[in-house]
Amino acid sequence: MKIAFYGSSLLSSYWNGAATYYRGILHAMAKRGHEITFYEPDAFDRQQHRDIDPPEWCRSVVYAATEDALVGVLAEAGAADIVVKANGVGVFDRELLEGILHHAAPDALKIYWDVDAAATLDEMRGAPDHPVRAALPHLDLVFTYGGGPPVIAAYEGFGAKQCVPIYNALDPATHYPVPPDPRFGCDLGFLANRLPDREARVEEFFLKAAALLPDRQFMIGGNGWHDKGMPANVRAIGHVGTGSHNAFNCTPRTVLNVARDSMADIGFSPATRVFEAAGAAACLITDAWEGIEQFLQPDSEVLVARDGQDVADHLAALTQDRAHAIGQAALTRVLSEHTYDRRAVEVDRVLDGLRQREPVA
Structure with missing residues (x-):
C-alpha cells in the first residue's frame, strides 16, 4: 500500500530522538511491500545535521517550513492508501493533523502515530480543545511506540477507535557489536x-x-x-x-x-x-x-x-x-x-484488520 507519513525527520536525529524508530519500523514495512513517502520540514537545523542520505526504500520529501510548502505536501496525501501524522513534528502540528483528515482519500486509512504518548495524553487532559482530541473521532487508529495497557486505556477513553502500541525494537543491520572506540x-x-x-x-x-x-x-x-x-x-x-x-x-x-x-x-x-x-x-x-x-x-x-x-x-x-x-x-x-521486522508484522496485522472495515466518516 502507498503510505504518506508526516513526521519530524527521517534523515536527522538532531534534537529528534524518534529518527531511529522511524527508520527501523518504516524500513521493515518497506521490505514487506509498502511504498512509503516521508514528509519532513526543514526546521531546527536538522537538515544541516543529517545522519543518513535519503534511503532507497523510501521517498524522502523535505519541505520548507512555510504555509505554502505545507499546502503542497498535504495535497499529496490524497494519493495514498494510508495517511499518517506523527506527533512532535515541531512546526504546523495542528495544521498537519487537520490537513491529513481533509486531504486523505475517502477510503484511505487515517492514522495518528504517537512517539510520545504519555506527554500527549497529559496535554489532552488539560486541554479540551486539543487538536488530537478533536481528530480522534475521524481517525481510524492510533499507533504509539510504547505505553502498554495504561496508554491504550487512556487513548480509547478519549475516543480513539483503536490504540495499538508498536514498541521500539532493533534493526540488526544498523545496530550491532563493533570494536571499541x-x-x-x-x-x-x-x-x-x-x-x-x-x-x-x-x-x-x-x-x-x-x-x-x-x-x-x-x-x-x-x-x-x-x-x-x-x-x-x-x-x-x-x-x-x-x-x-x-x-x-x-x-x-x-x-x-x-x-x-x-x-x-x-x-x-x-x-x-x-x-x-x-x-x-x-x-x-x-x-x-x-x-x-x-x-x-x-x-x-x-x-x-x-x-x-x-x-x-x-x-x-x-x-x-x-x-x-x-x-x-x-x-x-x-x-x-524484538526486531523491527517483527514489529512490522504486527503493524500489517492491524492494518489488514482495518482495511476490512468501512471508512471512518
Whole structure:
C-alpha cells in the first residue's frame, strides 16, 4: 500500500530522538511491500545535521517550513492508501493533523502515530480543545511506540477507535557489536538530549552515581548538556550522530538508560536506546519502570536501578566478565523477539484488520 507519513525527520536525529524508530519500523514495512513517502520540514537545523542520505526504500520529501510548502505536501496525501501524522513534528502540528483528515482519500486509512504518548495524553487532559482530541473521532487508529495497557486505556477513553502500541525494537543491520572506540572510553556512558521532563531523573541516576564514584569515569552524550554543572569525573561530548551509536554503546563498561518522567510513570515504554544498546551487546543499566520484563530480564539481560545509589552499586560490583555475559544475553533476546521486522508484522496485522472495515466518516 502507498503510505504518506508526516513526521519530524527521517534523515536527522538532531534534537529528534524518534529518527531511529522511524527508520527501523518504516524500513521493515518497506521490505514487506509498502511504498512509503516521508514528509519532513526543514526546521531546527536538522537538515544541516543529517545522519543518513535519503534511503532507497523510501521517498524522502523535505519541505520548507512555510504555509505554502505545507499546502503542497498535504495535497499529496490524497494519493495514498494510508495517511499518517506523527506527533512532535515541531512546526504546523495542528495544521498537519487537520490537513491529513481533509486531504486523505475517502477510503484511505487515517492514522495518528504517537512517539510520545504519555506527554500527549497529559496535554489532552488539560486541554479540551486539543487538536488530537478533536481528530480522534475521524481517525481510524492510533499507533504509539510504547505505553502498554495504561496508554491504550487512556487513548480509547478519549475516543480513539483503536490504540495499538508498536514498541521500539532493533534493526540488526544498523545496530550491532563493533570494536571499541577510544573516544568513548569510560565506565558508564549515557546518551540522551537534555529535556525538562528528564533532567531531574538524569541528576538522580547519572550525576548522583558519578558523585558517589569519583574514581570512575562517566560520559554523557547528547544536545544541551554543555552548561550543566557536573562532577569532575563526567565528560560531556555533545551530539553523537547515529553513525557513532554502535561504538558509543560498545566501548564503555556499561551504558545507562534513563526514561523521561511520563514514560517512567506509565511504564511499558522502552526507549530506542534500550534496543540499540542490546543490539550492540552492551551491558545496560536502566532506571526501573513497569513492564521491563516484557523486553529484557532483570539481572541476566539488564541491570535495573531504583535510584543513583543502585546505579553506583551495580557499577562498583560489576566485573568485566559479568558485563560481557549480560550484554550477550541481551543481544540474544532482542534478536529473537524484538526486531523491527517483527514489529512490522504486527503493524500489517492491524492494518489488514482495518482495511476490512468501512471508512471512518
